[in-house]
Amino acid sequence: MELNVNGRSYTLDVPAEERLLWVLRDWLGLTGTKFGCGVGICGACTVHINGAAVRSCLMPLAAVAGAEIRTIEGLAERDGSGELTLHPVQQAFIDHQVPQCGWCMSGQIMQAVSFLERNPLPSEEETVRAMSGNYCRCGCYVRILQAVQQAAGRAGEEEAAI
Amino acid sequence: MNQERDADGLVEAQADSIEENSEEGGADGREPVPPRKRRWRLSRRGFLIGLGAAGAGLAVGAYFGRPVLHEVMAESFAEAEHAGSSFMQLPDDPPLWLEVLEDSRIRLSLTKAEMGQGVHTSIAQIAAEELGISWEDLVVVQADTSSRLVDSFGTGGSFSVASSFGPLRRAAAGMRNLLQREAAAILEQPENALLVEGRGFAVADDREKRADFHRLAAAITDWDLPDEEALQLKQADEYTVIGQSVGRIDIPDKVTGQAVYGYDMRVPNMLYGAVARPPTLEAKLLSASPGEAAKMEGIETFLIDVESGFAGVVANSRSAAWSAVKAMETEWDEGHLWQQEEIEALIEPAGEGGVTIQREGNAAGVLGKEAAISATYRSPFAVQASLEAPAALADVQEGQVTVWVSTQSHERAKGLIAEALGVDADTVQVVPTYLGGGFGGKLDTGVAIEAARLSKAARAPVHVGWDRSEAMLHGYLRPPTKSVLSGAVDESGRIIAMEHRQGSSDVAFSFMPDFMAFVMGADFGATIGARINYEVPNLTVTAWRKTLPVWTGWWRGLGLFANTFAVESFVDELAAEAGADPLQFRLDHLPDSPAGGRMRAVLEAAAELSGWGTAPRAGRARGVACFASNTVVAQVAEVSVDAATGEIKVHDVACAVDCGLVVNPEGAMAQIEGNVMWGVGSTLIEQAYVKDGRLELNNFESYPLLTMREAPDVRSVLVDTGIKTPYGMGEPPIGPVGAAIANAFNAATGRRIRTLPMTRTRVLEALAGGGS
Numbered sequence: 001m002e003l004n005v006n007g008r009s010y011t012l013d014v015p016a017e018e019r020l021l022w023v024l025r026d027w028l029g030l031t032g033t034k035f036g037c038g039v040g041i042c043g044a045c046t047v048h049i050n051g052a053a054v055r056s057c058l059m060p061l062a063a064v065a066g067a068e069i070r071t072i073e074g075l076a077e078r079d080g081s082g083e084l085t086l087h088p089v090q091q092a093f094i095d096h097q098v099p100q101c102g103w104c105m106s107g108q109i110m111q112a113v114s115f116l117e118r119n120p121l122p123s124e125e126e127t128v129r130a131m132s133g134n135y136c137r138c139g140c141y142v143r144i145l146q147a148v149q150q151a152a153g154r155a156g157e158e159e160a161a162i
Numbered sequence: 163m164n165q166e167r168d169a170d171g172l173v174e175a176q177a178d179s180i181e182e183n184s185e186e187g188g189a190d191g192r193e194p195v196p197p198r199k200r201r202w203r204l205s206r207r208g209f210l211i212g213l214g215a216a217g218a219g220l221a222v223g224a225y226f227g228r229p230v231l232h233e234v235m236a237e238s239f240a241e242a243e244h245a246g247s248s249f250m251q252l253p254d255d256p257p258l259w260l261e262v263l264e265d266s267r268i269r270l271s272l273t274k275a276e277m278g279q280g281v282h283t284s285i286a287q288i289a290a291e292e293l294g295i296s297w298e299d300l301v302v303v304q305a306d307t308s309s310r311l312v313d314s315f316g317t318g319g320s321f322s323v324a325s326s327f328g329p330l331r332r333a334a335a336g337m338r339n340l341l342q343r344e345a346a347a348i349l350e351q352p353e354n355a356l357l358v359e360g361r362g363f364a365v366a367d368d369r370e371k372r373a374d375f376h377r378l379a380a381a382i383t384d385w386d387l388p389d390e391e392a393l394q395l396k397q398a399d400e401y402t403v404i405g406q407s408v409g410r411i412d413i414p415d416k417v418t419g420q421a422v423y424g425y426d427m428r429v430p431n432m433l434y435g436a437v438a439r440p441p442t443l444e445a446k447l448l449s450a451s452p453g454e455a456a457k458m459e460g461i462e463t464f465l466i467d468v469e470s471g472f473a474g475v476v477a478n479s480r481s482a483a484w485s486a487v488k489a490m491e492t493e494w495d496e497g498h499l500w501q502q503e504e505i506e507a508l509i510e511p512a513g514e515g516g517v518t519i520q521r522e523g524n525a526a527g528v529l530g531k532e533a534a535i536s537a538t539y540r541s542p543f544a545v546q547a548s549l550e551a552p553a554a555l556a557d558v559q560e561g562q563v564t565v566w567v568s569t570q571s572h573e574r575a576k577g578l579i580a581e582a583l584g585v586d587a588d589t590v591q592v593v594p595t596y597l598g599g600g601f602g603g604k605l606d607t608g609v610a611i612e613a614a615r616l617s618k619a620a621r622a623p624v625h626v627g628w629d630r631s632e633a634m635l636h637g638y639l640r641p642p643t644k645s646v647l648s649g650a651v652d653e654s655g656r657i658i659a660m661e662h663r664q665g666s667s668d669v670a671f672s673f674m675p676d677f678m679a680f681v682m683g684a685d686f687g688a689t690i691g692a693r694i695n696y697e698v699p700n701l702t703v704t705a706w707r708k709t710l711p712v713w714t715g716w717w718r719g720l721g722l723f724a725n726t727f728a729v730e731s732f733v734d735e736l737a738a739e740a741g742a743d744p745l746q747f748r749l750d751h752l753p754d755s756p757a758g759g760r761m762r763a764v765l766e767a768a769a770e771l772s773g774w775g776t777a778p779r780a781g782r783a784r785g786v787a788c789f790a791s792n793t794v795v796a797q798v799a800e801v802s803v804d805a806a807t808g809e810i811k812v813h814d815v816a817c818a819v820d821c822g823l824v825v826n827p828e829g830a831m832a833q834i835e836g837n838v839m840w841g842v843g844s845t846l847i848e849q850a851y852v853k854d855g856r857l858e859l860n861n862f863e864s865y866p867l868l869t870m871r872e873a874p875d876v877r878s879v880l881v882d883t884g885i886k887t888p889y890g891m892g893e894p895p896i897g898p899v900g901a902a903i904a905n906a907f908n909a910a911t912g913r914r915i916r917t918l919p920m921t922r923t924r925v926l927e928a929l930a931g932g933g934s
Binding site: 015018019022025026029030031032033034035036037038039041042044071072073075076084086090093094097098099100101102103104105106109128129131132133134135136137138139140141142143144145 | 277278279280409410412413414415416417418419420421422423425426428434459479480481547548549550551596597598599600601627629630828829832835836837838839840843861862863866867868869870871873875876
């Protein structure tokens, strides 16, 4: 089975019914994508498949063969000299000191990035609606909202500059 | 500021190997030094320990076992004083130490687990402050059990910063003092002519003359502890690091997916385990066999031990292990099939066994004669629901056991793993990882024992990660409570008598030997928040300990949330009886004491922040509540009620907290926000109940959590009343949330809901004039 994750191609011998979450974590060692509930409620396992945010805990491997999969590990960009540039959403999450325990944060960030790619200048209400499928047990919701709105502002400025 | 972890990915990254590698200095061709022999010397007052060491030289440790912890706990839980002795085993080794590295940075090794409360950052700030070094020159390491750092208490109770503060400052100041003395000798200058510059001491007038910490530390051969009284600790107005909002050191790794938790631990050739679970609360395993699972693919081995109730499987993938354990044949004696009504009937605050924890005057006498009001409040079972389910990786080899686990108490895990495997505890190394949430739930170490037993059976490293259903059903829960409050006010509007009869199952007592429960009387975990902090001449608070067939225990804030809901709802009912404004009524009943003054300060601050006394937006109403331990908290919730759907919307919570000295204000604010979300979730949504012998829990569809959609805005203010030591912040702000919302609901509708959670059904019942 061919799998394309974060721009890298992997050939894997994995049962086709295995869920993408466990393939990422246990076969590829990409443990940044987290297991929360296994039934698609909490959003901790959110990754991008062809740019869309999906719950990897429910996604059979066979359904994503050949798709472009992006995980939290593939979000920041590393330039030729190895310097890491965080995605604006990641930077906003640092600026607002969002994470507490951090377990849900990969999912929150992947959800936010996908949302902002589709809706670069959302209203607060739209952001709340888009982010309300991702649980944060530590209760970082005030800061998540602030950070996503800040990241949206940046994305907007960049677009305006172009 | 850097952070090293001992659980950074694969197996070679253990704290000891980091430690020894850094001392070997292989890159510059120096001879490796042998592992150092540490000799601890207790100072006169017992909290500073010096170390004579080979290799890199000086280290200084701080001991905060009995004296400090006992002091801090006694302040929080008056009952704990009555115990007469500490219930925890006292450590022989210090739970944190500072040492000089080869590159002259200073490493702080600590035992407190980082579960999102920001404790590594706060403790590092305290150390950097007294050492006088810059933030970047301090390295923080989470210690494992092989580090010789012993912390029997674990991480919890909002004690970490409070209990570390004094000992760590003295240790850091002592270390600085030793280094400064040596610098004076080497540089041939008086001590007061020197200052810390970068990673060493320099002569103030001639900065070219300097000696780095490593050179100084290596030169100290015969050390002599500074007299603790002579240590020049910084005064609060001299702080430059404490009190600053520094960026938490764990956050960058948490936004890039690099932070490693127990569920993420991996080693080469690891396998995956799963364990069969009892179908009912009282189920006992009668027999077990592999059954159909034996034919499944990917199975490595089974471990069945009926006597200890254990039936588990090891497979080459997690999915295979989870499928196989479901296919195993197990037979159980289900025991009595408990129902919720039976459980609720047990939580009756009446009958024999009540322990009076607070008494003034003669409440019963007054309440018998005067026109009194009475009300009954209830709270349900609740689960911690950390989003990272319990997880551990164990590698059991002959003579050496290593376990990586998300735990609030790795020292306790070590002892229990050794006992379960029948090996010497000295051969067990427990490596704590980051925790994906703890909230009291990860003081349980069951998953680590399961991984260890399965690893021994499989002769390979085995990871056990619980699924969501296991996490909800097989840990302990927040106990259900029932509080009956009675009280009377006189014609002038003064409370003349109050009685609080409180019933709960165990919190702390679930984890203590029976004799301790006997000695202590009331479970301080169950009763926290049950006391009345107002000036009331006749007052009785009595707690009943009730034993349930459901395992109950630690949960964020312990009994604080449920008890404060009851007490502070009832204070509003008394205010209504007196015809008084709820805020003014509280202010009028504060004791004339320092504690009363602090309550006044937070009540007034929360009132100001919320606009109390001004008209809220149309359709909204406000409620106030407060809580006082060593940390004092007041909150004003602003809510609206949809009479058609029964939905309570909490728009805003204004929160004022005096937690003493604030080490990291931004981190403190984050803890307030998190506590408020927990409180709102528990007030409006969260509940678990028993049906047909089992908890009606499975996944988040049966136990939904608060989402951003229901989350209020939280505005908070940290109130400084001049206290120069830090108290806890991880739990106290959860206390008033339920009562503030219930009081706001009452202000909005004239109705009162006394049973949590305030579901739409209960709201509609209350609006129709019935309900609780």
